[in-house]
Each structure stands twice: as C-alpha cells, then as structure tokens.
Amino acid sequence: MSRLMASIRSTWEHDPRKDPNELVYVLLGIGALVFPLAVQVATRGSGSFLISQAADAGVYVLLAIGLNVVVGFAGLLDLGYAAFFAIGAYTYAFVASDHTEFTPIHQAIHIPFWIALLVGMFAAAGAGAVLGAPTLRLRGDYLAIVTLGFGEIVPRLFRNLGDWTSGVNGISALDTPTLPVWLNGPWSGDSLQLVQNFKIIDPLAYYVIMVILVAICIVLVSNLRRSRLGRAWMAVREDEVAAAAMGVNTVGVKLLAFSIGAAFSGFAGTFYGAKLSLVSPENFGFTVSITILIMVVLGGMGNIPGVIVGSLLIYYVIFNVLPGLPNMAADFANSIGAPGLNTPSGEYPGLSGEVQRLKFLIFGLILVLTMLLRPQGLIPSRQRAEELQKGVHEDTVIEDLNAETT
C-alpha cells in the first residue's frame, strides 16, 4: 500500500498535468475485479468471509461518498451523518419484512430490494431536507452542532418508539434480495433450469451488488461535481457571500447538498439492512458518524477516489487490523519462542490482553499522526491542495475574519 501511495505521489509531483485520480480509479477498478478471485486463491477457496467483509466495507464507502458531498463539496460540517444511515436501514426494515404487521399498520410490506434501494434513498434524502430546511441558514459550526444533535436524537427515537420499531431489540429477519429469474446450471451444481425468485445469499453476490452500487454512485457524484450544482457548491464552500452575490441561491444549493448526501446513506442503509438482515438502534451512534467523517477527511476531502481509499483503509484498520492485533501479538510471541509472554499473571493480562487494551491508543495515534503529516488527506483534491500551497486558504481566513464583524 505504501508503494502505491508513493507512486501516486510521484506521478503527482513529477507530472503536474497528469491527474492521479484516474490512476486511482483504474487501480480501484482492477482491485475490485481481481479481489474475489485473489482472495479465493489465497485462502484456497474459503475466503468467502473476506469477500463478505469487503461488501460490508462497501457500505462505508457509500457512506463516505455521501458525506463527501456534504463536507467535501459544499463545505458543511455534518457530525450526525449516521442518522441518515439509520433512516435508510430502518426504512428497509419497514418496507421489506413482516415487521409492519406488528406495528399499528397491521400489514406486512414486502418491497423488492431493488426498489427498496430507491425508497431508502428518498427516505434519507427527505429526512435530510426536513432537517436542512430550518437549519441550513445557520453558519459553519452551528450547523455541525445541529447535525450532531440530530444524530443523537434519531437512534434514540428508533430505540424509544417501541410500538413502531421493536425498540431496543431492533428488527430482524429482513427480506433477502431476490432476482425475479435466474438460470441455474451445472456451474451451481444443479441441472439446467430457470428458477424464479432466486434468493441472493452468497457473499460474492453481495460483493458484486456493492461494487455496482459504488460504481453507480461514483458516476453520479463525479457528474454532480462537474455540473452547475457542483460549481455552486464549490462557490458556497469557498465564499458564501460572494456566491450569493453572484446569484447562487445558497440555501437551496446547501439543501440539495444535504439531501443528496443523505440519499447515498439511504443506499448504504438499505444494503446494510438487507445483508445483515437485522437493524438495531445501537449501531448508528455518534461513533459511526465520526468514523465516516474520519474516512472522508483522512482520504482527502472533496476528492472521490481519495475518499474511497480513505474509507477502505480506515475500515480495514478498525475491523481487521485492530481486532486482529491481539492474536497477532500472541502468535508473534510464540513464533519468537517466548510463549511465556502470553501467560497472564497478576496485573498483567498476557501479551494479547495487553495489546487488546492498546486498541484505542493505536487508533488515536493513527488519526493524529496522519493529520499532522498530511492535513489535506491521503489523496486530496488537486484544487484544494493547490489552494493550500498557494496560500489561497490564508486569504479565505482573513475574509472570514472580516465577516465576523456581522
């Protein structure tokens, strides 16, 4: 990975006309295609859990892409993004399970996954609009605080409104995505036949769905960024007053950023609910919002490939590296011939226990060090990087200071 980063950086530095993003896209595309095969080869056919995990990672990629629209494009700090994720996931739980039969609706709703994706999207986008309409006139950090409050409220509503949401138990046994028809054959160990309502269970299928979703979202977002709206976002981000003076409807533009950003988390939430087949209010807390924000910032705010790389890296660190460290440490102690290190004694919980206690510390160090060494993120948008270099940002600071006198 470090070599990859180094090559990206050198391309960037030595050839200023070449856009490193294309390289990253190509690498990501190839990686996404090769990954399942490579995993199966590397694990001798038992890598389905890794593939399944990659699909879970895709949920975070979608979330990061969505938050990037809000934070990176429009420059609105959102500290409660997980709320929209929760709304997306719960929407799927409502429209694709028997659950609503036990709510005051008394009628189970089963919408196919593919349509539910759109339903989830609109639900999340609607929630974004409802929150945004009254609050988007607030400036800067006040908006961040409002979103923080919203992010705290939404999971608690899901938890407390037990008649509708099963409260703390969450909703489980959600529908599995199905394809209307599918061809079975010798490749799946069956005889050649058309099956109807083919249920998608295989992790690889989820992975593929996720890759397609991410690809669609990338296309959507890149087009948005280049559109009139995207330029308006940039203008609002850089200088709201100037943008307004140029005739940009700043509130409307921000509201769209907020809703569109939320829409992506609707996708993510629907997929999350369908794959896990369970939604529970504990999984959409402030830490999730913060994790997504970290992914966006660490990857490179405003730059889609950067955000994707950032989210994959952070996901890998949080869900693989950190939980795996204790076992790695124990294995390491055994391999260097010091198994005594692993034996707990007295206050000492054993090497793996000790390493387990280091989790928070290591994650914190990663965050602080990355920010200190690369405050613009791993693969920043070139525009922003140039702003930083040329000190354009300094000017904006002074601009803001003047504006403070209002």
Added chain:
Amino acid sequence: MQRRWYTAGSIIAGLAMLATACTGGTGGGGGGGTTSGEIIIARNQPTSGGDASDGLPAQNGIQFAVESKGTIKGFKLTFKAWDDTVNGTHDPQKGAQNIQEMIADAKILGMVGPNNSNVARAQIPIANRANFAMISAANTNECLTQTFDYCEKDTGSTPAKLRPNGTNNYFRIAAADTFQGPAAADFAVDTLKATKVAVWSDNETFGKGVADKFTAELVKKGGTVVARQDFDTKVTNDWKPFLTDAKNKGAQAVYAGATSGTKICIPRAQMKGILDVPYMVPDGGVNTQCIKDAADNAANMYGTVAAADANQNPDAKATIDAFTKRFPKKEDVGSYTFPAMDCANILIDAIGRAIDANGGKMPTREQVVKAVSETKAFKGTTGTYTFDKNGDPTSPTMAIFQTKGTDWAFVKQFGVGG
C-alpha cells in the same frame, strides 16, 4: 469523458461477475479426511469494552476447558478468541463478521458464545446456513429458541426465521429470561416480602427484557411497580432523581435489569442515604465488579443466575480448585465462568462422539451439530445437561445469591421449567 468509460466498463464487468457469483457454490467447511491434526474451538465474547467484566471470566472458563483437555481422539485441541466489541459496545455486525471468519476456517468445528442476545440474533442465521454449532452460556432471550406470540412483535424474528436451514444449530445451557425475571419477582414477594418495587433497566435487549418479565410476575403475584425507568447508561451518572422518586412512592426493593457493562450496581452506591431497601440484580450483576461498584453499600443485594452454582456441586470441587490455580485473580471468575466451561466441554464431548461417528476422522460440521443435539445427561460443573429440540436445556436451574461482605454467597437453587 474518458473516466465515464472506465466506470461503464467496470459496471459491465461487475454484471458479468454477478452472473458468476449467483451461481457459485455455497462453499463452507469441515469434513476433511484426516485422522489427526488440529481442531479449534472458537469463542465469541465482548472482551474489550464495558462488557469485558462478563466476557473475560467466561473466556477463562473456555480456555481452561480447552487447555485441560489438550487433545481429543488424536486431534490437538486449541481455542481461538473473537471479540465482538466495536468502539466499546458489543456489535451485531462485528458478531456476524466474526462468525463468517470462523466458518471460513475448516479447523473450527463450533463456537462457544456469544454473550449478548442481539449478537446471537445476527450470528445464528449465518451459522445455521453453514451447519455450524453454537453453544451459549449466557444468552437468555427466550425468543432465540422458543416461539411465543410476542416474539415476532418484540424482536421481529422467530426461531424458525433465524434458522433458514430448518434444522437447529444453536444450543444454550442458560435458563431463558422467562424464568429469570419471574424467579426474582417470586423471591422479592415470598422471601423479601417486598410488594412495592422500583424497577429500572439499561434499555438493552437483555436488561429491558428481564425487567419487563420481573414486572409481569410481580403484578401477577399482587405486587406493584412504584417507579419504572429505562436509562441510557452510557450517559447516565445520576440515579438519584429516580431513587428519590422510588423512596417517595414507598419502594420496598429495587430491581435492576442491566449488566455490569451498563453500570448495574452504581445506583446501589447512590442509594446510600436515600433508600435503604434490598437491591436485586439479574445474572449480569452477580460478579465482583458489581460489589466494587456498590462500594460501602454492597450489603443486602440479591442476584439471580440462570445456571447452577458450581460450588454447590461436590463433584466439581477438583475442577474449581484447578481453575483457581490457573486463574488466581478474583476478577478472573464470574457467574458465567463455569457455565461457559461446561459449554466448551459439551462441545468437545460432542466433537469426540462425532469423530467416532466418522470413523476416527475429522468430522463434518453437520456431524458435530448432530452430536451436540444428541448430548444426553452431560455432567458439567454446574449441572447435568440434555438439550431439547429447541436447543434449550431440558432442566435449567436458577440460583439465587446474596452479598456477604465483599462476596456473593449462595442462597438457594432450584430447577425451573422442564
């Protein structure tokens, strides 16, 4: 423009992959042909967040069982640990991911755990599709194994929905919450003579469930709940308003539906000077952490445990002594250390029988699940276990404890259900 072609290309390639993916085999493991090698017992407990005070002692029990067994029918036994904590709380998604990792490793023939019912709900279907045996010592939510009218409404799922295969792969030795809450309520009314009780819960699957069942039984026995609150224990430090309310309404006991990860006994310390009545906890509080949290107000607390007390079993004394030698610290032992050890031993025993059934070769996971379900009168440290068709123990036991000094002392135990 060019970039658009890249993405279009990748979408087409993706669709092609979908075609192959949906037709791929189910995969999944077990069933080698060797007669020696390594068999791994997996365990899944929360061991790094607030629940660690429950998870770690249980893990010690499993580790002890595996270590003292060492080998089984020519196979080396080892154990491998998974933690389902993300950012300090047990996380169903992490649990689901853990079990997929376990299933991918053909040497793992079954797992002991999890600790929390919502993690179990995410894990059971995945394990079920792979015929992977799970034995839990501490899951007490009744809807995991039994079908009640309210299961669908309260949890959105029934045992049948959690088992897409149609067969059962999930077992537990704990008595379900349908016994624990009522046992505490009976004890409150009959022994403590408390009919006006203040009840609080941590608003989690287990805590709220057990508090609700306590309430139902108390009302059935003619008692009343004078005050009821569901706290978000992550942000609550002050129980005094609730306790004052309880005092004003004449509470004769307080029942807490929570675990030590959710501050179960912190309110006990705050009761000092406000309300001097017995304090009752479910199994999540019967541990040293609770006594530490209650501090100088630890006396007069009562706790229920959904498993028998190993110390009451004279046959288990040697095991307990050996365990104490291996794990000497007081916090190494919890109310689920020995039940978890029994779960591990049941699994090992079943694997042994499955090896025999497979002619001395590495058994398949189906054979292990079958062997576990056929467990008959297994003598563990905490009782004798046979599973019914749901995976519940046929004769679960409830034990009641009381604080004496800085320890939990056994009061009584009795069979329930069956």
Added chain:
Amino acid sequence: MEGAKLAPSRFGGEVVGQLRQARTAFVAAPIGRILSVLVLLMIVYVLFVLLTRIFDRGGGYFLQIMIFGVANGAIYALVALGYTMVYGIIELINFAHGDLFTLGGFISLFLLPIVGADESKAGTAAVILPLIVVFLATMAICGAINVTIERVAYRPLRHAPRVAPLITAIGMSFILEGLMFLWKGPFNLHYPNLLPAASFAIAEATIHLRDIFVIVIAVILMIVLSIFVSRSTLGKAMRATAQDQDATELMGIDINRTIAATFFIGAVLAGAGGTIFGLYYNTVVFDLGFSAGLFAFTAAVFGGIGNIQGAALGGLLIGIIIAFSDGYFESAWTQVVIFGILILVLVFRPTGLLGMRVPEK
C-alpha cells in the same frame, strides 16, 4: 443571514437582528411554518404536563430534584467552560476535552492514597488538606497535559483546513481514552468516598453536605475564572485573541502563549471537574468523558459558545433538564429532550441564550 453580512452592525441590535433574521428565514419556508407551529404546541404541552406533575409531586420533591440537577449541572458547567474558551479563541470543537475531565478523575484517584486520604478518614478534618493538595496537583497536571496536546497536535494545524484539527482532537480523545484504558482497564473504578455523609432536611427534601460541596467549589472556580478573564492582562489578551488574532498579534501580544494559556485554564477546570465528579459519584470509568463531553459541549452551545457566563448557565440548565427529565418524565427520553432543545435554541437563537459573536467557518 446574507443581508447581515452585507450590512454589518457591530453593536447593540446585533443579537436582536440575528434573532429576527433567523426567525424570518425559518418561518419563510412553508415547511418551516408548519414545523414551528407543531414545535410550539409540543413545547406548550410538555410544559403543561411538567407543571401538573410538579404540582402533583409536591414542593419537597421539586426541591430535591432541583438540588441534584444543580450539583450535576455545576460539574457540566466546569467542563463546558473549557469547551467554550477553546472554541472562543481558536474555533475548535475540542473533542478531547471530555477525556481530560475523565483524566482529572483518574489522576486524583491515583493521588489520593499517596497523600494519605482514604475512606477511613471520610468526612473528617483530616481529609481537607490532602484534598486541597490533590485538587491543586490534578489541576496542574491536567493543565500541563493539555498544553502539551495543544503544542503537539493542534498548533501545527492552525492554518490547515478546518476539519484537520477537529480530526486530531478526535484522535487525541482516542489516545487519552486509550491511555486510561491501558492504565486501569475497561471497568468502573471505585472512587473513595471522602465527603461527609451529613445531611439536613428542608421541606421534605434531604440536602447532603456533598451536594453543597460540589456547588460551592464549582461556583468558586467559576468566579475566579471570571475575574481572571475580565481583569488580568492574560485574560484581556485572550479576549483580544478571540476577537481578532491578526490585530492582536500586531499589538505585540504573543498569540501562541495566549492560546496555550487558554488550553491550560480549560484543562485546569476539567481536572477539577473530574475530581469533583469522582468525589460526588464515587465512580469513574475510562470512557466517561465521551458522553460527559458531549453534554458539556451542548451546554456550552446552549449558553452561547465563546461566552463564559453562558457556559456556566448552560451547564446548570443541562444538569437541571436532565434531573427533571429523569425525575418527572422518562429517562429514556432525556437525551432526545436535551438535543431537541439544543436544535431549537440554535434555530431560533443561534447565538445561544446569552449570545456571543457569530462563529465563522
């Protein structure tokens, strides 16, 4: 709000103007009009229910809940002051601040046995001197740690994109929690109960000396801070820096020193808050600061971020709202209530209760 920017009014009507504009902007949208009516009805309903319940349960209970709320709120106020000062001066939401509060609890828990304060001496005069020593030492250590953090993690990023220091602050929060986790593990720790158990009754309410202790110490600290900021040279430098860094620097004031001093004072208060928390609730746990910090931050915003008296008032109000919500309503809804109020305050009065300048991005 754009109008406000184009026609700045520096004095007087600023707050009122802001308020009016926010309100018109809000009400202008039809969705907003419906929402505001609904919200208003809800508030009226909730207040009505609260009043009937207060009346039902009697004055003694009301007083009792009030005292719990004020004591709890005093602690939040101490923490909120640190948030508000740091935000006021460098516009950083210092997510690590809540963990410094916890660290204060941990450090004093470590120091207490060293200076010979244990539970056998609880409530006697023998604990007074050790307690004072522990208070001062904890405050100094916390201050020193926070100055170091500022130097290492925030100062290099002062001109970086705004979210960069925010992420380092989150990272520092993880690091501090990680250190405390490493130190004491994931368990609730018992904090020695040193305060006298004595109490007296006023109108059916029992008031413990410990309640009074918490309130008195917090008030003393806040008064000292208030005098310091308004009278001392350093305090003036802080206020100047908060208003205009560049101009302040031109006046020959050392900005770095001033900002470091702000972090020091914030952490001193957090350290004291942590110690008071431990003494009052007799328990600390490594991730306490996460939620406490969130509430304290809310308190700071509530009172008007950047405003010292506002933070104190906000902290008290948050404490009281929590106690009332727990005492008269359902605790499960407490956070919804708090953050709901937060959002309403920001929508209708973005500058908080006491008001301050408009923060910029």
